[in-house]
Amino acid sequence: MHIGISSPVTIQEFVPFLNKESQVKANGIIGLKAPAVDSLIHSFLIQGHKVSVYTLTFEVKNRVILRGDLLTIYINPLRVNGKLRALTFFNKEINFIFESVKLEPHLPDILHAHWTYEYAQGVVKFRNRIPVIITVRDWAPKILKLNLNYYRFARYLMDFRIFKTSNLTFLANSPYIKQLVKKKWKKEVEVIPNSISNKFIKTNFTNIEKKRYIISVSNNISPAKNIEKLLIAFQKINKKFEDVELNLVGKQFYMNVPKVKKWETMGLLNKVNLIGEVDHKKLMEEYDRAIVLVHPSLEESFGNILIEALARGLPVIAGKFSGAVPYILENGKIGELCDVSSISVMENSMADMLNNKALMVDLSEKGIKHVWSKYSQEVVSNQTLAIYNKLIKE
Structure with a gap:
């Protein structure tokens, strides 16, 4: 053909x-x-x-x-x-x-x-x-x-x-x-x-014992991506889990970007690492360094970032009202769904995940199997x- x-x-x-x-x-x-x-x-x-x-x-x-x-x-x-x-x-x-x-x-x-x-x-x-x-x-x-x-x-x-x-x-x-x-x-x-390319899908689940990074990936920092509320929620998490850091990956996560500079003046970048834009291979490596993906976007027509994270065995927290997100996460069966428009709800979801290693391992295994079978x-x-x-x- x-x-x-x-x-x-x-x-x-x-x-x-x-x-x-x-x-x-x-x-x-x-x-x-x-x-x-x-x-x-x-x-x-x-x-x-x-x-x-x-x-x-x-x-x-x-x-x-x-x-x-x-x-x-x-x-x-x-x-x-x-x-x-x-x-x-x-x-x-x-x-x-x-x-x-x-x-x-x-x-x-x-x-x-x-x-x-x-x-x-x-x-x-x-x-x-x-x-x-x-x-x-x-x-x-x-x-x-x-x-x-x-x-x-x-x-x-x-x-x-x-x-x-x-x-x-x-x-x-x-x-x-x-x-x-x-x-x-x-x-x-x-x-x-x-x-997703088969070369990026893992065959076994992630060893979460050695990880200490939360990751969030976004192609832009428009209001719909809801990054600022994630940063506020993370600063609250940071007081409970002092060894955890947040890595932000995407082409606008640089200090010379005005909105990012504003976040710094607001005190929202404590223990936040601005990774910036990376190629696809490097992105997979960033997923592998992390303990959980938090995706605060208010709207997704699909959610490639979610599929990529699941493929690497990474537990996912994302929006229960964010378009196609519940479909990708099988209505919460292979990832945590929460109201990402609420800072306190997002904070609680991150805390619950970080406190439950058994859940993280379970979601990691389920995510990899689901990606192989469907994507x-x-x-x-x-x-x-x-x-x-x-x-x-x-």
Whole structure:
């Protein structure tokens, strides 16, 4: 099968699948990270499918095409100025994706776009020639509500346009998103969850006796991520468990960021380590150093961070009202659910977990088994391929 994927990807994950000339061309191009899509593509290639990837990155000024026996990657420019992208509704980026597909000697058997924005709009014009699938990976109306700015408003309108387009097949990455799609758009969609690379899933549970770090991972520090309340709760925990520290991982956890500096002046960074941005391999190492993950986010359409932590055998505390979080944690069977909007509740959940080593070991074992059975590359890719085959036959 020839599969076309329109999505952010991590270019360096696919260097082994490229010819020598393209490996040289790929040097220094990282791409935009999308681990769930990366692992899906990797699984397709391992199974012998031909894959074409249409992607965008800030790192190139002109289109770069990388080739291998089974893989072709069309890397297109992404404008650095987010406001300008939004003002023009990503018109250049959409056209880059569209033109990349047109460069194919033969169209793929199926096109699969991830997210409902530029990557989707770049491929929808082919929907009357081949099946086009759009995976809904976030919920634009809720994101706009939590982040009232023009950029998110433009994204909301792009999302609206995709859902109003006929002859598309939609997938959701969680039952939470599935319910939202059904309620707003009256569309029945199947759920295909995000996957995680098998190389990151442990085979046995974590030895918690040697750990003394709580970890929290976030791609941004917007109000929806709720980091400040976590910091307040941790300072209270710090008085009860003096040997415990908090590691914050993410691209905005640096002292020169104004909000982080404000937290310091508020006295919220005592025994808090600002790890900052790390690559995916290093992130797994950070999980392995920790004793528990606390994820205070108020909204998650899926929760890759939760899956990654569970895969490393790390007990998880996360929001019981935070979108797809209860789905990921099996309604509390494989992780602790609490009201993360409450500082005192979050504090009590951390204290209860730190005081109960038997519970931590139990959750660690259950988490690893659950990830292998539900989110491994083979499981998710086979579910996806079944949908591809069904649509192609139709």
